[in-house]
Amino acid sequence: xxxxxxxxxxxxxxxxxxxxxxxxxxxxxxxxxxxxxxxxxxxxxxxxxxxxxxxxxxxxxxxxxxxxxxxxxxxxxxxxxxxxxxxxxxxxxxxxxxxxxxxxxxxxxxxxxxxxxxxxxxxxxxxxxxxxxxxxx
Amino acid sequence: xxxxxxxxxxxxxxxxxxxxxxxxxxxxxxxxxxxxxxxxxxxxxxxxxxxxxxxxxxxxxxxxxxxxxxxxxxxxxxxxxxxxxxxxxxxxxxxxxxxxxxxxxxxxxxxxxxxxxxxxxxxxxxxxxxxxxxxxxxxxxxxxxxxxxxxxxxxxxxxxxxxxxxxxxxxxxxxxxxxxxxxxxxxxxxxxxxxxxxxxxxxxxxxxxxxxxxxxxxxxxxxxxxxxxxxxxxxxxxxxxxxxxxxxxxxxxxxxxxxxxxxxxxxxxxxxxxxxxxxxxxxxxxxxxxxxxxxxxxxxxxxxxxxxxxxxxxxxxxxxxxxxxxxxxxxxxxxxxxxxxxxxxxxxxxxxxxxxxxxxxxxxxxxxxxxxxxxxxxxxxxxxxxxxxxxxxxxxxxxxxxxxxxxxxxxxxxxxxxxxxxxxxxxxxxxxxxxxxxxxxxxxxxxxxxxxxxxxxxxxxxxxxxxxxxxxxxxxxxxxxxxxxxxxxx
Numbered sequence: 001x002x003x004x005x006x007x008x009x010x011x012x013x014x015x016x017x018x019x020x021x022x023x024x025x026x027x028x029x030x031x032x033x034x035x036x037x038x039x040x041x042x043x044x045x046x047x048x049x050x051x052x053x054x055x056x057x058x059x060x061x062x063x064x065x066x067x068x069x070x071x072x073x074x075x076x077x078x079x080x081x082x083x084x085x086x087x088x089x090x091x092x093x094x095x096x097x098x099x100x101x102x103x104x105x106x107x108x109x110x111x112x113x114x115x116x117x118x119x120x121x122x123x124x125x126x127x128x129x130x131x132x133x134x135x136x137x
Numbered sequence: 138x139x140x141x142x143x144x145x146x147x148x149x150x151x152x153x154x155x156x157x158x159x160x161x162x163x164x165x166x167x168x169x170x171x172x173x174x175x176x177x178x179x180x181x182x183x184x185x186x187x188x189x190x191x192x193x194x195x196x197x198x199x200x201x202x203x204x205x206x207x208x209x210x211x212x213x214x215x216x217x218x219x220x221x222x223x224x225x226x227x228x229x230x231x232x233x234x235x236x237x238x239x240x241x242x243x244x245x246x247x248x249x250x251x252x253x254x255x256x257x258x259x260x261x262x263x264x265x266x267x268x269x270x271x272x273x274x275x276x277x278x279x280x281x282x283x284x285x286x287x288x289x290x291x292x293x294x295x296x297x298x299x300x301x302x303x304x305x306x307x308x309x310x311x312x313x314x315x316x317x318x319x320x321x322x323x324x325x326x327x328x329x330x331x332x333x334x335x336x337x338x339x340x341x342x343x344x345x346x347x348x349x350x351x352x353x354x355x356x357x358x359x360x361x362x363x364x365x366x367x368x369x370x371x372x373x374x375x376x377x378x379x380x381x382x383x384x385x386x387x388x389x390x391x392x393x394x395x396x397x398x399x400x401x402x403x404x405x406x407x408x409x410x411x412x413x414x415x416x417x418x419x420x421x422x423x424x425x426x427x428x429x430x431x432x433x434x435x436x437x438x439x440x441x442x443x444x445x446x447x448x449x450x451x452x453x454x455x456x457x458x459x460x461x462x463x464x465x466x467x468x469x470x471x472x473x474x475x476x477x478x479x480x481x482x483x484x485x486x487x488x489x490x491x492x493x494x495x496x497x498x499x500x501x502x503x504x505x506x507x508x509x510x511x512x513x514x515x516x517x518x519x520x521x522x523x524x525x526x527x528x529x530x531x532x533x534x535x536x537x538x539x540x541x542x543x544x545x546x547x548x549x550x551x552x553x554x555x556x557x558x559x560x561x562x563x564x565x566x567x568x569x570x571x572x573x574x575x576x577x578x579x580x581x582x583x584x585x586x587x588x589x590x591x592x593x594x595x596x597x598x599x600x601x602x603x604x605x606x607x608x609x610x611x612x613x614x615x616x617x618x619x620x621x622x623x624x625x626x627x
Contacts, residue, residue: 020302025294030299039308046316075264079308082271086301091586093297096282097290106368109291134207 005045012038025097025104029090036083040076047072140184141193141206143177144216144255152248160239164231167244171227174251175220182213186604190611190621192261200623201325205261206620210608211460214601215258215387218467221590222379223251228583229475230372233482238370241283247376248537250276257384260263261622263314264321266388267307270352274300277381280373283363292368299361303351310344314396317341324622327615329397335399342397342404346411353385355445356414359438363422366437367430371478374430378437379471383463386444390459393448394612401451409449413543416442419489429477429487429558436554437470439547446544447528450535456609458527461602465512465520465594472509472587479584480562483574489558494567498574502581503563508588510559511597514552520594522600 012034019031030043055070057063098104151170157165185191185208195204208216226247234243255272260266277298282293315321317337318329329337330563347358354362362382366374389408399403419439426432444466447459479502481487483495496503512519525548532541594601611618 025298028298032305036303036308037304039312042309043312043315046312048316071321072312075311075315075321078264078268082268082304085275086271086304089275090293090297090301093278093282093290093293096285097294100285100287100290106294 001049002045005041005049009041009045012041023106025094025106028106029087030093032090033083033087037078040079043072043075045080099118139191139193140177140181141191141208141259142288144174144181144220145206145252145259147173147177148248148255151243152252155245155248156242157235160236161555163239163244164227164234167247168224168227168231170248171220174255174442175217175224178213178217178220181208182217182604183215185210189336190617192621201320201322204265205322205324205622206259207261207324207618208259209606209611209618209621211387211390211612212258214460214464214604214608215383216255218464219251219254219258219380221246221587222376222467222471225471225475225583226376226585229375229478229580232579233370233372233478235370238283243280243355243372246280246283247412250280250376251595252276252378254380254384258387261324262322263326263392264311267304267311270307270384270388271304273381273384274304276294277377280376281369283369283373286368288368292365295361296365299351299358303348306351307348308324310341310348313341313344320620322622323391323395324615324619326625327619329528330399332398338397338399339403345392345397346404346407349385350389350391350411351385353382353389353439353441353445355412356411356418359415359419359441362438363426363431363434366434367428371430371474371481375474375478378433378474379467382437383467386441386459386463387522387588389445390448390456390612394451394456395615395618398451405451406447408445409537409540412442412449413540414442415439415445416543418546420547420554424550424557425553427489429480429489429492429562430474432489432554432558433470433473433477436473436551439551440466440470440513442547443525443528443544446540447531448532450528450534450537451542451613452531453526453609453613454534454607455531456533456612457602457606458524460608461527461605462524464601464605465524465591468587468591468594469509469512469521472584472591473513475584475587476506476578478510479577479580482580483577484562484571489561491568491571492562493565494563494571495574496563499577502558502577505581505585505588506559506563508592509584510555511552512588512591513557515548516552518592518595520591520598520601522595527602527605560617578598592622 016031016035016038051086053067054070094104149165150171155166158166190209193206224296250273253269253276256269256272257266260269278297281296282289317333320326320329351358355431364435366377416439419435423432423439426435443462444459447455477487484492486492512521515521529541529544
């Protein structure tokens with residue numbers, strides 16, 4: 001079981017790293033989600049496998065032996081929630097980036113930044129949304 | 138009654154209240170919350186100083202099972218200076234924050250960021266450290282792109298991407314260290330890491346080094362910082378510059394004194410090399426910059442090297458130097474970033490060639506700039522001098538002559554860089570047909586406050602230096618820390 005999971009972690013990592021190295025930011029985000037699952041599986045595997053019993057305590061208070069380790073599951077649950085929040089923010093951020101800068105190519109973004117080295121002035125806050133998309137439809 | 142959770146509760150309450158209050162009241166709430174945080178942090182430091190290391194078990198779950206918050210001298214000092222920076226930035230924001238950003242929740246977000254930063258400083262559990270990092274990261278992502286200017290979005294995307302990468306590495310490292318020891322509580326881990334194969338521990342240590350190094354912007358992971366920090370307005374970037382990289386440095390100091398001390402010749406040798414390269418590259422790249430905030434960003438990177446240098450040498454004096462340097466640098470770099478905002482306000486630009494002539498119209502302001510600038514370069518009698526002096530003395534004592542030479546040379550390069558800024562922005566003739574500079578008004582107050590604090594620490598260095606030495610002592614002798622958390626000495 002450990003060997004199988006180790007291969008799964010390796011495979012997911014390979015896919016995740018490949019996607020994260022692509023220049024397109026949405027591909028990066030998908031790569032992050034895949035690699036995040038690989039990291040979660042690492043925690044799961046590291047928490048010692050070997051039991052199919054749920055980590056539950058009986059009403060009488062005695063523990064079912066052998067018991068699965070509940071801690072990795074709690075950690076992974078937390079990590080999944082955080083990963084979800086980050087991915088949600090990333091999607092919104094990249095949507096807005098596409099809207100304002102017109103590109104999601106990571107190789108073009110540095111040049112965009114070079115154009116405007118000074119901090120964005122107050123007037124630049126909340127630029128008006130381009131009207132043309134709404135009209136064009 | 139332990140005060141450990143107070144620096145967490147104050148910013149959290151402030152953040153929530155600031156969301157609910159009307160817009161005009163928010164900025165005063167922001168200042169009030171920052172002052173409250175400073176008071177709470179000061180009270181915590183006094184308590185730690187008098188009663189030793191403070192630990193709190195949330196929900197009364199005993200130590201290795203529950204959530205632990207610990208405050209030793211290092212944590213308490215970091216939280217205290219966080220409070221100082223928060224007050225200065227809140228004062229600046231009182232006058233400078235623009236209405237659209239306030240409407241979008243600028244004040245609430247800054248306090249949630251402070252909440253995350255303090256949580257990272259005070260947590261006693263490596264998985265919770267990951268969670269606190271995410272809390273502060275999410276707040277910082279939103280602050281970074283709030284208002285969605287072009288440069289902000291481009292810099293924000295870069296910052297987001299790099300932060301996600303370091304989070305993943307951190308998460309994987311947490312999984313591996315849990316797998317090899319079966320513990321997550323830092324104190325519990327410290328008692329168990331001795332039994333693990335040192336080669337495996339070194340591999341995990343390198344994973345932690347990369348994860349925290351990305352956040353602390355050390356060589357070779359610093360490229361993202363100068364690309365993203367100059368983008369948001371100064372009330373955001375001053376806060377980031379003062380606090381966020383220091384959280385990475387704090388995490389490095391914590392794990393590399395408590396957990397990864399089996400083979401210091403390897404792990405701390407690597408850190409020392411990275412420290413030297415960070416110092417030199419940051420300083421040289423800073424000299425090549427034509428825009429003030431990018432220049433300061435590279436200076437920020439360069440000076441992270443000093444803090445790493447103390448950690449790499451790993452003697453009591455060197456660690457005290459690292460802690461002192463981190464505290465001093467939080468004050469100085471925030472002051473310089475706020476000053477950049479001031480210059481932007483006065484001259485309408487932070488591009489150095491387009492600036493000039495301020496010495497004639499604002500001599501007092503020009504003199505004020507020299508205070509944090511000299512402190513950054515490490516001239517006496519400023520706090521930066523004592524920080525560098527402690528590190529150099531520790532390096533000579535430990536026989537690490539190469540890094541001391543590098544550190545002193547970088548001090549000279551910093552002075553050169555700051556001198557160039559002074560010559561460009563203040564001394565030279567103003568460019569033709571430029572509108573007359575405006576008046577900084579009350580914005581000088583927070584900058585002057587930080588600059589004078591740096592001068593005050595420099596003249597009256599003894600108390601803070603003693604506290605830093607106490608912190609270093611606790612880091613190198615973790616038994617009281619473990620005892621405070623676990624309740625028993627194992």
